[in-house]
Amino acid sequence: xxxxxxxxxxxxxxxxxxxxxxxxxxxxxxxxxxxxxxxxxxxxxxxxxxxxxxxxxxxxxxxxxxxxxxxxxxxxxxxxxxxxxxxxxxxxxxxxxxxxxxxxxxxxxxxxxxxxxxxxxxxxxxxxxxxxxxxxxxxxxxxxxxxxxxxxxxxxxxxxxxxxxxxxxxxxxxxxxxxxxxxxxxxxxxxxxxxxxxxxxxxxxxxxxxxxxxxxxxxxxxxxxxxxxxxxxxxxxxxxxxxxxxxxxxxxxxxxxxxxxxxxxxxxxxxxxxxxxxxxxxxxxxxxxxxxxxxxxxxxxxxxxxxxxxxxxxxxxxxxxxxxxxxxxxxxxxxxxxxxxxxxxxxxxx
Ligand code: NAD
Ligand code: TYD
Numbered sequence: 310x311x312x313x314x315x316x317x318x319x320x321x322x323x324x325x326x327x328x329x330x331x332x333x334x335x336x337x338x339x340x341x342x343x344x345x346x347x348x349x350x351x352x353x354x355x356x357x358x359x360x361x362x363x364x365x366x367x368x369x370x371x372x373x374x375x376x377x378x379x380x381x382x383x384x385x386x387x388x389x390x391x392x393x394x395x396x397x398x399x400x401x402x403x404x405x406x407x408x409x410x411x412x413x414x415x416x417x418x419x420x421x422x423x424x425x426x427x428x429x430x431x432x433x434x435x436x437x438x439x440x441x442x443x444x445x446x447x448x449x450x451x452x453x454x455x456x457x458x459x460x461x462x463x464x465x466x467x468x469x470x471x472x473x474x475x476x477x478x479x480x481x482x483x484x485x486x487x488x489x490x491x492x493x494x495x496x497x498x499x500x501x502x503x504x505x506x507x508x509x510x511x512x513x514x515x516x517x518x519x520x521x522x523x524x525x526x527x528x529x530x531x532x533x534x535x536x537x538x539x540x541x542x543x544x545x546x547x548x549x550x551x552x553x554x555x556x557x558x559x560x561x562x563x564x565x566x567x568x569x570x571x572x573x574x575x576x577x578x579x580x581x582x583x584x585x586x587x588x589x590x591x592x593x594x595x596x597x598x599x600x601x602x603x604x605x606x607x608x609x610x611x612x613x614x615x616x617x618x619x620x621x622x623x624x625x626x627x628x629x630x631x632x633x634x635x636x637x638x639x640x641x642x643x644x645x646x647x648x649x650x651x652x653x654x655x656x657x658x659x
């Protein structure tokens with residue numbers, strides 16, 4: 310493993326991952342390919358921009374010729390695919406781009422890797438057979454659908470996606486699996502819960518609430534606010550991906566969760582109190598269509614088989630995250646002064 314293609318590396322999780330890999334693995338070359346959609350931001354990477362073992366290329370993962378050229382030029386032997394349309398609310402308004410980027414884009418990457426890694430139908434799917442190559446697909450727990458009050462998602466849980474976003478991610482998982490089963494491509498799929506931390510685009514719950522709260526704008530809570538997410542600090546997510554990349558068995562799926570189940574309203578109230586604002590800013594609004602009630606991850610496989618565990622408690626992580634946004638006001642202002650829109654208002658107009 311020497312030349313790692315990280316797609317979507319200018320987004321929230323991808324940019325945290327690029328920086329972590331450059332810090333941890335001095336001998337690796339990191340090639341970051343990102344289309345710089347509304348969610349991609351090179352500001353996230355300004356600290357590493359000049360590093361000799363880091364290259365940024367603006368490209369779309371659906372552009373077959375360009376991806377092929379990148380594989381040839383850089384001798385790519387590892388792919389970590391973060392590139393995606395990632396916001397559920399947007400997928401309700403504009404589903405098509407979710408299917409083209411998340412599914413067809415993944416297939417272009419798989420096909421190109423298969424060609425350059427000389428993987429043929431019938432190759433044995435064991436990591437020894439193609440030493441040093443791997444395709445890691447970053448997926449989501451949302452592919453499993455919704456839980457009731459009890460239970461947790463296991464890697465063996467059925468895929469029952471409810472939003473166009475989660476359906477597109479499930480589609481990508483299926484094609485990644487198929488390239489392993491049919492061609493012997495050494496793949497891993499990771500499925501994590503909701504991430505939070507520095508550089509998250511302010512359309513997602515935590516940064517949106519921090520930003521609105523600071524400006525004393527309404528805090529739109531969907532439905533009764535009792536939907537539960539299992540919050541994972543982005544640096545714990547990145548360290549888990551690093552572990553799966555190096556130790557994950559080819560063909561396996563690994564769930565990644567933070568053991569931090571919280572109702573949305575608890576988080577919103579915590580942000581309000583921490584920032585010293587009034588709870589009267591909280592506005593309960595009509596629920597999101599198809600809104601999943603609860604997600605919770607069973608971490609047993611990755612913790613027992615690969616020895617990974619999250620290090621962040623939610624209490625520490627949320628405090629540090631609020632502080633980060635307070636100290637990086639310019640970063641968020643550059644985004645919200647552009648064409649940023651909160652998609653809630655559009656969801657019922659589709
Ligand atoms: P993000 O929206 O912040 O970043 C996505 C990045 O992909 C952006 O930089 C964007 O420019 C790039 N991109 C989009 N379309 C592209 C294309 N066609 N070609 C090349 N680049 C393209 O997303 P994120 O929150 O960092 O999520 C990263 C990955 O993790 C996604 O695959 C997402 O499904 C998955 N995930 C995210 C979460 C979460 O809580 N954020 C949870 C589970 C899984
Ligand atoms: P989000 O961060 O969009 O992630 P996901 O939908 O992928 O879980 O939303 C997290 C939770 O917060 C989800 O239950 C929807 C809810 N939510 C609100 O109540 N208000 C908001 O303005 C947003 C963006 C989300």
